[in-house]
Amino acid sequence: MASLPTVLVGNTIKLDSEFKKFSPPLHFEKRKYSTKELEFREAVSLITQGNTTLESSSYVPILQECIDSNSLSGVETIHANIIKTGFGQELFLMTFLVNAYAKCGTMESARKVFDNLPQRNVVTWTSLMSGYVHNLRPELAISVFNEMLEAGGYPTNYTLGIILNACSALYDVNLGKQIHGYIVKYDIQYDTSVGNALCSLYSRCHCFDMTIKAFDRIEDKNLISWTTAISACGINGDSAMGLDMFVKMLAEGLEPNEITLTTVLSLCCTMQDLVMGSQVHSLCIKLGYGSDLHITTSIMYLYLKSGCITAAKKLFDKMNFTNLVTWNAMIAGHAEMTNFSENGLSAYFYGIEALRIYQRMNLSGLKPDLYTFSSLLTVCSSLVAMEQGEQIHAQTIKTGFLSDVVVGTALVNMYSKCGSIDRASKAFVEMYRRTLISWTSMITAFVQNGRPQQALDLFEDMRFVGVRPNTVTFVSVLSACSQVGTVDQAMAYYDMMKNVYNIEPVMDHYACLIDMFVRLGQIDEAFEFIKKTDLKPSEFIWSILVAGCRSQGKLELAFYAAEQLLELKPKDSETYFLLLNMYISAEKWKDVSRVRKMMRDEKIDNKLLDWSWISIKNKVYSFKSGDKKHKSDEVARLLEDLIEKARGIGYRVEKNLETVDEEKEETTASTAHHSEKLAVAFGLLNTSNAAEILVVKSTSMCRDSHNFMKIISTLTSRTITIRDSKRLHKFYDGQCSCGDFGHSLV
DNA sequence: ATAGGGTTAG
The missing domain is CATH 1.25.40 (Serine Threonine Protein Phosphatase 5, Tetratricopeptide repeat)
Structure with a gap:
């Protein structure tokens, strides 16, 4: 955060009447450049020959040419020549030179020229400020502004526009508002350059109402005013x-x-x-x-x-x-598909494709930037590819893009979704600037990794430092409450959201509260809450209720909820599989046949696309149920062995689709296995003894598999992390981070 | 002398 320039605290900006009228600044006359017809190359050759018949104003278009071609050496040559020819005292020319050095990226030279000027006016000051903003040193622009004020200089509308841009670059809306105060005081809000700068500042700082107000006040709205407002x-x-x-x-x-x-x-x-x-x-x-x-x-x-x-x-x-932006858009587009694919498997393919595009981009010689890195980190989090994610992390350090707030936030998110809460919080702590989204990501990370209390503590920290939570933040907060399971606390936060922050509850908030009732076994309270709030539950809420009713043994309610779910998602195969499994568990074979017939009528695939994959040493191994790939004998043997041992300490294979033979409708030996069991077994065989196992699954975990993993984590003394289509499960020492309510449904 | 846009994170 930029510290507040002390000069601005007192009323020290002296704006005179000249300023108010927007008359041109003192000591500056617009020159008519006589060299319009003079060719750039000709001019340069004249200069390099030392033949100095040029008049001082002729240097300006040549310098402009150097700026356009970003030729620092050109500027230096001309600078030397100006000195030689004795034009070094011409203020307007030297001002342009400050500008030229600044635009070519060397503020040291720009500052040197400025310091040696015979006199200074508001234009020279403003050029220097603009240079600092242009070279990403907004804080220096502000200190130059203060220097100017202390030296008795008066700002113009251009100066104020640049300083507002500096505030914008620093995301320092408070300083911007102070400047705005003076702008209001001297009634120049209607000026186009001031108004545009205000619009842009407020837009960048997400003060939407202020943006539109500033826009409305501009008298002559130009294309830039409109574009800024539209973008806002x-x-x-x-x-x-x-x-x-x-x-x-x-x-x-x-x-x-x-x-x-x-x-x-x-x-x-x-x-x-x-x-x-x-x-x-x-x-x-x-x-x-x-x-x-x-x-x-x-x-x-x-x-x-x-x-x-x-x-x-x-x-x-x-x-x-194509340029970097084209490639970035391509990568970002694929990265986004990994979030929005209903099906975990297609998300996986989009993610792989994004990484391939990145490889091609590298081959074409383009260097990645912060946008590339943010998208790539999103891809890695979707793929739960921590090794690749770590490599990208390393690259962001090397290239310096880690300091970008979006990249930092994406990193927090990546580590969190890969189940590494320690690395996520390290990444968060090391950020030098945090936005609401950064805070929310970290709060969500704690929730995802089963640490609700830390999530709530962080939320209070966030409030303490004055960051205002939004809808998404409260979804995570209420979700944390549902994990902690204190109804009073959850309701207190729910009220805080509505009354303190004026945030209208949305379906996700209700889902968290209902999830809490269900976890506490308070099924009746859940239904009562639905009635009380006149809520029309979403699919997600019904699916929570199904799971809850089942685990509470309230089968009638469970079937009711499942039918509601089916009504909302009549084409969704997972819902049918849920119903099937429920009837199989209840051994209601007639209903099993009925549901199977409905599935045939609706042309629902008879097989759920159940895939799991595990990444070991940069290679990805994928499995589907009953798969025979990847050293199948060894994997099968280990799995049988583990199931046998698990049985010894109380594990029972639950009857479900995977274990029931369709023809005979009865439980068979567990020869068929869920894909994640295969992936975990493969991981156990191919990693060192203490290594964590990290598996991704395209659908959500079933209850049987969830129980099995808990026991396996004890048996093998390993941490097993499974990211399914719904959430993260971290199995350790017989426990799961989801608190046993994360596995759902099927 | 000043000003605007596209691709990114929960």
């Missing part, structure tokens, strides 16, 4: 409003440029609105931006986000030019 709508999650503004902008007669269009396409993208997207695309083509790289990348990303992976790939392969 997107950041705020109100893409529809952004599209409305875009239409309004068009109605006002402004023509969008490629940047506005890219922003608008990104709105279509978050709305997954292919129809609107293709309309905007047509407009892009009409305005001549059809082959613009940003536009094409946005269209590609729109396809990706709308699930049209093949179309996106086609476009990608057809593109003549």
Whole structure:
């Protein structure tokens, strides 16, 4: 966090009447450059020959050319020449030189030129500030601002715009508000550059209302004002409003440029609105931006986000030019699919594809940046690929991108989802800046890893440092409460959410509370709560109730809840398998046949896509039920041996689909195995004695397998982590981190 | 002399 510049605390900005009227700054006249016709190369050759017939203003377009081609050596050559020819006293020229050095990335030289200036005016000061903002040293821009004020200089609207940008770069909305205070006091909110900077600051700091207010106050709204406001709508999650503004902008007669269009396409993208997207695309083509790289990348990303992976790939392969952003979008698009795939198996393939694209990107010679790393970490967390995740962690350290708050948060999330809570919290502690999402991620990490009390403690820390929780934070908090199992505490947080933070409860919050009642065995209270809140339970809530009723032996209610679930998800194979298993456990064979017939009628696959995979030394081994791959004899023998030993200490194979022969409808010997049992056995055989086992499973774990893993963790003295489609299970010493309510259903 | 966009995290 940037410390507050002391000068700003008192009323020390002296704004004179000149400033209020926006007259041009003192000592600065706009020159008409006589060298418009002078060719750049000609000029350079004149300079290098030492033939100095140039007048001082002729240097400006040459310097501009150096800036455009980012040629530091060019700037240095011209600098030397200016000194030689005695133009070093020309303030306007030296100001431009400060700017040129700053734009070419050497603030040391810029500062040196500035320090040697014969005199200073607001333009020279402002150029230096702008240079620091441009070179990612906003805090230095602010101290230069203070220096200027102390020296008696007055800011202009441009100066204030730059300082607001510095605040924005520091995410220091409080300092920005102080500056805003002066802007209000001197009534210059309607100025375009000040207004645009305010919009941009508030947008970046997620103060949406302030953004729109600042926008409304701008007298002459230019394309930048509109683009900033439209983009702010997107950041705020109100893409529809952004599209409305875009239409309004068009109605006002402004023509969008490629940047506005890219922003608008990104709105279509978050709305997954292919129809609107293709309309905007047509407009892009009409305005001549059809082959613009940003536009094409946005269209590609729109396809990706709308699930049209093949179309996106086609476009990608057809593109003549790609840059890092194109590749990042491709990787991010696949990374996102790993989150939204219903089916764990397809998530796995998307994840692998994302890593492949990354390899291809490396081969093409592009260097990854913070966006690449964030997406890759997401992929690793979805794949539960901790080894790859660690490699990417190492790369973020080497490249310096670890200091980015999003990368840091993604790292916390990756370690958490891979079951390594210690590394997750280390990553969190080492972050130098944390956003609400970082805090929420860490709170969620504790919840995911079965440490509810630490989650609640961290939540209080977060409140203590003044970070305001949101809906998502409270889902994790209530989820932690349900694990702790204190009804009063949960209700207190529920009330806090509603009354202190004015957050309306959503289905996930209700689900947490119902989950808590169910865990406490208070099935009646759960149903009562549903009635009291006039709640129409979601699928998820019904599935919690099914599991709860079953474990409480309330079979009638369980069947009722399961039927409700089926009504909400009539095409979902897992629900049918749930019902089947329930009837099999109850040995109601008639109902078993009835459900099987329903499945045939609905054309539901007779086999659940149950896969598990384990990554050992960068190789991934996948298993499906009853699989015979990967040293099957050894794996089978070990598994039989473990089952035998487990039986010795009370394990009984539960009757379910895996263990019941379909034809005879009776329990057979456990020759068929769940995929995760195979993967764990394989892991036990192929890792050293103390190593943790980490397995990913495409569906959710069943109760039988869950019981089995608990016992195996004791028998082998190993920590076994299984990430299923619902949550994380960490088995250690006969216990599971989910508190035995995480396994669900089937 | 100043200003805007796309890809990222719960």
